[in-house]
Amino acid sequence: MPDFSNQVAFITGAGSGIGRATALAFAQAGAQVVVADIDETNGTQTVREINRLQGPEARFIACNVASPEDVDAAVRQTVEHFGRLDIGINNAGIGGAYARLADQTLDDWNRMLAINLSGVFYCMQAEIRQMLAQGGGKIVNLSSIAGVRGMIKGGPYSAAKHAVLGLTKTAALEYVRQNIRVNAVCPVYTHSAMVDELINSSPEMEQRMRRVIPIGRFGQPEEIAQAILWLCSDENAFCTGQAIQMDGGLTAG
Ligand SMILES: NC(=O)c1ccc[n+]([C@@H]2O[C@H](COP(=O)([O-])OP(=O)(O)OC[C@H]3O[C@@H](n4cnc5c(N)ncnc54)[C@H](O)[C@@H]3O)[C@@H](O)[C@H]2O)c1
Numbered sequence: 001m002p003d004f005s006n007q008v009a010f011i012t013g014a015g016s017g018i019g020r021a022t023a024l025a026f027a028q029a030g031a032q033v034v035v036a037d038i039d040e041t042n043g044t045q046t047v048r049e050i051n052r053l054q055g056p057e058a059r060f061i062a063c064n065v066a067s068p069e070d071v072d073a074a075v076r077q078t079v080e081h082f083g084r085l086d087i088g089i090n091n092a093g094i095g096g097a098y099a100r101l102a103d104q105t106l107d108d109w110n111r112m113l114a115i116n117l118s119g120v121f122y123c124m125q126a127e128i129r130q131m132l133a134q135g136g137g138k139i140v141n142l143s144s145i146a147g148v149r150g151m152i153k154g155g156p157y158s159a160a161k162h163a164v165l166g167l168t169k170t171a172a173l174e175y176v177r178q179n180i181r182v183n184a185v186c187p188v189y190t191h192s193a194m195v196d197e198l199i200n201s202s203p204e205m206e207q208r209m210r211r212v213i214p215i216g217r218f219g220q221p222e223e224i225a226q227a228i229l230w231l232c233s234d235e236n237a238f239c240t241g242q243a244i245q246m247d248g249g250l251t252a253g
Contacts, residue, residue, distance in 0.1 A: 002233035005030035005056075008082040009232075010075065012065050012123060013092030015042030017192025018142065021221035022089055022228050023058070024049060029229060031087065032056045034078045036063040038092070057082075065092045065119030075126040084134050087232050088127035090120045091142040095194045101155045109156045116160035124171055128180060136179030138232040141168050143184045145247050161186075165243050172241030181240040183231045188212075188247035190219035215248030 009026040013019035015037035023033050027050040035050075035058060037043035043060040050058035059081060063074040078085050093116045097108040120141055131137030146154055147161030165184055172182040189195050189209050199206050199218070210216065227246050230236055245251050 001029055002229055002235060003030055004087070004229075004232070007086040008032045008034070008078065008084050009087040009089065010034045010036060010078050010085050010127065011089040011091060012036045012063065012119070013142075014046050014089075015039045017194060018187065018190060018221045018224045019089070019091040020046045020049070021225040022091065024053075025222070025225040025229055026087070027053055027055050027058060030056060032082050033058040034074070034082070035060045036065075036074050036092075038062070038064045065090075065123060066114040068118075068122045068125075071119075071122040071126050075123075075130060079130055085127060085130045086137050088123060088131075088137065088139045089142075089228060090123045090127075090139065092119055093142060093194075095198070096154065096157045098153045098198070100153055104156060112156035112160055116157065117163050120164050121167060124167060124182075128171065128175060131180050132175075132178055137181075139168075139171070139180065139182045140228045140231050141165075141182070141184045143168070143186045143243060145186050145188045145245065145250060147184070147186050148243065148245065148251060168243065169241045176240055181231075181237070183240060184243040185224060185227050185231070186243050186245045186247065187219055187224050188245075188250050190221055190224055190246075192221055213248040213250055214253065217248065219246060219248065 009031045011023050014023040014035040027033050035043045035046045047058045047060045061074045064070045096112045141164050143164045144161040146158040151158040168184040
């Protein structure tokens with residue numbers, strides 16, 4: 001397991017699903033963790049779970065990633081409290097309306113871009129500014145298999161996740177000489193609040209979703225978390241600007 005002792009990880013959307021699993025994994029690997037989430041109840045629950053490990057300190061910071069002021073304040077509070085920010089995991093996101101393009105509403109489109117794209121942009125800006133000041137860092141953005149393929153009835157989601165990869169690759173090129181590595185992970189359906197609702201909506205839906213994944217099952221949040229840790233580890237110092245597809249073989253075909 002990589003060792004993140006004396007490093008500070010700032011994780012958005014860490015109140016649930018992949019974000020929570022990632023926060024726990026970083027804490028187990030010795031990092032101090034900031035759980036940044038819009039949902040205080042779930043965010044503080046993640047902190048409680050980390051505290052049970054009796055490891056390094058974890059802290060909840062309320063943050064709506066769609067607000068640049070919130071994001072700046074959350075990163076500022078992180079640095080004021082822990083003294084630095086080594087790792088930024090830009091994970092907060094929503095699933096959005098499940099409808100074909102012509103039936104999507106403008107409100108849903110704007111909300112999707114505000115959280116899943118602008119949210120990542122605001123976080124990257126704040127994190128990179130701090131990392132430049134302290135001499136380096138690692139960023140992982142949550143894209144999706146919908147960020148490398150189209151997604152029927154998920155146009156705004158797919159558009160936002162494609163754009164996240166554009167930000168990832170560009171920032172990787174811009175800051176590679178400043179010791180900042182920027183990568184992304186692209187999960188296929190993974191058990192979490194976001195997709196379990198869809199999976200459980202009907203037996204046919206579960207069958208249909210499972211059928212497209214060659215490995216024959218959904219991902220587990222802990223599996224995505226391990227990929228994120230590896231991307232941030234020193235063992236991975238040569239890898240930047242990449243999108244790792246965590247998809248049970250889907251895009252191999
Ligand atoms: N689960 C999957 O199958 C899957 C697949 C591909 C990509 N992803 C991506 O992984 C990320 C995590 O998804 P998940 O499945 O764990 O979802 P989830 O719904 O379990 O967790 C999302 C978290 O983000 C938080 N959040 C939502 N809006 C926010 C905002 N405006 N500001 C701050 N926090 C906010 C929620 O409160 C929640 O804690 C998302 O970006 C998602 O698009 C998930």
